[in-house]
Amino acid sequence: MGEGAQFEQVRPVRLYQRIVEQIEGALAQGELKPGERLPSERELVTQFGASRSTVREALRVLESNGVVRSRPGDPNGPEILPFSTQGLTKQITRLTQVDEVGLGELISFRMILDGSANMLAARLRTQDELASMEATIEVMRETIDLGYEEFSEADVAFHDAIARVSRNSLIQVCNQVVRGVVLSLISDKISRSRNSKALMRQSLHHHEEVLEAIRAGDGPAAARISRRNLYDYYAGYLPKGEREPLLALLLDVKPVV
């Protein structure tokens, strides 16, 4: 357990880092809020007492971390962005590129997170929350005829509801991030036809199954069902030899026979 590092690395601190720290600090302290604007680069130069090169290096770092966005010609200065998962996604994507992590691991990660979120939801839901979840799935039923975009929106709303009910947004954030990475990895193998109405119906059905388990307050069932759904959906993209770890997850809770 426990680190134990008594001493910090004492590598030279560069000016641009100080600037980054100050701005990130102001954000952490709530002195800056998303939507607000930073002063212009030239104004920051005078405020920080550093050169424009230095200020710009700081802004580039913040920008690459998804904290701010500069746009040329914008007279209001760099914009402070709301939190986004962009940075997380970039890191996870990098993991896959360094070959530390493969598709199979991403999928089983999703099975674990999604299953856990649904299990928590089943255990922690209140009556009110159950009602609101049923409302979002009702929206899904209605949008299924309106087209993929609308359906997808309703789908996201459902998962947001799960996140709230499971009392753990971190799970949901990671889940969404990994989902995005998985989709980008298999995007070339996905045929256009996947957006067909039949598949939307299948997806809806899966969600209904999960919600049924949540309604019943049956955590293990909610976890098992959502994992199986994910497996059915994604395992096809995986070489047969690499599916064993995923199958091991499906045994997590004994299926009801």
Add this chain to the structure above:
Amino acid sequence: MGEGAQFEQVRPVRLYQRIVEQIEGALAQGELKPGERLPSERELVTQFGASRSTVREALRVLESNGVVRSRPGDPNGPEILPFSTQGLTKQITRLTQVDEVGLGELISFRMILDGSANMLAARLRTQDELASMEATIEVMRETIDLGYEEFSEADVAFHDAIARVSRNSLIQVCNQVVRGVVLSLISDKISRSRNSKALMRQSLHHHEEVLEAIRAGDGPAAARISRRNLYDYYAGYLPKGEREPLLALLLDVKPVV
């Protein structure tokens, strides 16, 4: 499900981004490997045909993502770093600062990941792997008298073994990252005495329990035990009112009575 975004954002691509992409691409293609060196900034200026400011902005971004490291006076040029979890940690930390994620969520996240890793290990282990895991825990037993540093090292080795056996390094990476963030959040509340021998023994005992379940091939037990251990260890840092979601996780698999 699925995105559906047909059109990409078409915001102006800045020069430094092109440079970042080229270098990251070369890394993804394996043309550059950790430990190797990039040409010096002035050399990159000629290779990319951009100004030094632009090249430097690119390097700062890469540096902030943990890809390279520049050191003044180093005649070999910027160093390409091996993959590290630094970037991931930064992102998760930011999540906690934006108040999207609290300590309770981090802890339950760990309970989920650690539990799942151990469950997978119990299900997927081979005889050889079991032997090597027992070897690492034997090392822990021996180092317990040598002091905290050595013990901690052996502890890491044990978890590395779990990661290998569970066939999922992503779980382990996230687990370690979140563990680091949790420790930094509660670091001020941790008394020095926590590194006492008694606590090392307790930790060792917890590991032995988990390994016992893995040896028996009992996935649910491995998950349940490791979750309970984490709960015992961390729940004290959480206000009583926020422990309910964690307790919900302990019910995941029925305890053996």
Add this chain to the structure above:
DNA sequence: TGAAGGTGACTGGTCTGACCAGTGGACTTT
């Protein structure tokens, strides 16, 4: 011959000042 010391060609970090192509608000014109 071998070790100590000095030197200079590099490195990255920082600054200055300049130019460009856009943007958007203020101002003028209709």
Add this chain to the structure above:
DNA sequence: AAAGTCCACTGGTCAGACCAGTCACCTTCA
């Protein structure tokens, strides 16, 4: 009041300069 014009200001990029370090080489000395 609506339409069009203009200009101050934005960020993006560049060239060139200086500094403080580092390290390899080379000289010098024992």
